[in-house]
Amino acid sequence: MTETLSTENGRTVLRMQRALRHPVEKVWRAITEPGQLAGWxxxxxxxxxxxxxxxxxxxxEDPGAPVDLENGGVIRAYEPPHLIEYTWGxxxxxxxxxxxxxxxxLHLTATYDDRPGSASFSGGWTLCFDALERVLGDTVPERDYAVLHEHFVKAYGLDQGVVLDDGGVRFERQLVRPKEVAWALLTGAESAAVGxxxxxxxxxxxxxxxxxxxxAEAECLAYAWSQGVVTWALRDGNGGARLVLTQTxxxxxxLDAWRDVIENLAAELVR
Known part of the structure; x- marks a missing residue:
């Protein structure tokens, strides 16, 4: 399996592929028939x-909910049994x-806007492809999503922060555990309080x-430093908390010191 991540026309494009031991017609049914899609x-x-x-x-988890337009789409290309393209929101x-x-x-091209979430998408699709092979009748060992996620973070350079035009720095990092777990690790035995x-x-x-x-417990902590403000923000993300850290x-x-702090946190969350 191979993966590439690029930016095209202002959007993030993830390309993945997997070699399968089954003919096109059989795999086509697995990727288009609802009964088989349900398995992967x-x-x-x-x-x-x-x-x-x-x-x-x-x-x-919510089968009776009304259809949300964000969870709808339309088929934009359809050439059975070789090609289907559709939107999902x-x-x-x-x-x-x-x-x-x-x-x-099998080639998958996913186009979206959330580049910092790319490790989550890649890890998730990897597990989906494993499940697809099982639907096709193959034996595929289970893999750990958190380990896959962190592999893709490093492969895509998603652990790197950026220096902003005004000289500040910013990190946006998807984590593999809920924000409450990340907050508990960050605070440790200490308490966080204004003042x-x-x-x-x-x-x-x-x-x-x-x-x-x-x-704001499990959501935000800000404090001054000699030349600006440091702000930690946590919110629910794809598969865990999304962390945004800024220093004005x-x-x-x-930059390197913050990367060390964040990557040490991420490593603790995988254990």
Missing amino acids: FPAAVELDLRLDGAVTFTFE VEVLRWELVAAGDGCT SPPPAGFVAKGIDPGAATEV GPAAGY
């Missing part, structure tokens, strides 16, 4: 199999099957922190 796709799917046909996605999924000997190669120094887990090497100016002021020199 991340949502229940109903497709009107024609160009411009409607697609609906339903999640098992604002995301575009393109599935192509290419014959290879007695089997075929008190921030727990050590929120401070990078070389920074002399002022008192916390904002604290001339902060480029702290």
Whole structure:
């Protein structure tokens, strides 16, 4: 299996492929028939199999909920048994099957806007492809999503922060556990309160922190430093918490130190 991540026309494009031991026609049924999709796709799917046909996605945890437009789509390309492309909200999924000997190669091209979520998408689709092979009759060992996620973070460079035009720095990092778990690790045995120094887990090497100016448990902590403000923000993300860390002021020199703090947190969350 191979993966590439690129930016095209302002959007993130993820390409993945997997060689399968089964002919195109058999795999085509597995990627288009709702009964077989149920065995591997991340949502229940109903497709009107024609160009411009409607697609609906339903999640098992709320089967009675009304159809949300974000969980609907339309078929934009349809050439059975080799190509189907459809939207899922604002995301575009393109599935192509290419014959290879007695089997075929499945190509997935996913186009979306959430680049920091790319490790989650790649890890999730990897597990889905494993499940697809099981639907096709193969034996595929179970894999750990968290380990896959962190592999893709490193492969795509999603662990790197950026220096902003004003000299501040920003990190956006998808994590593999809920925000409450990340918060507990960051605070440790200390407490976080406005007017008190921030727990050590929120401070990078070389920074002399002022008192916390904002604290919302499991969601936000901000404090002053000598030339600006450090802000930690946590929200629900895809498969775990989404962390956004910013440091205002001339902060480029702290980029590596913050990366160490965040990656140590991420490693703890995998254990």
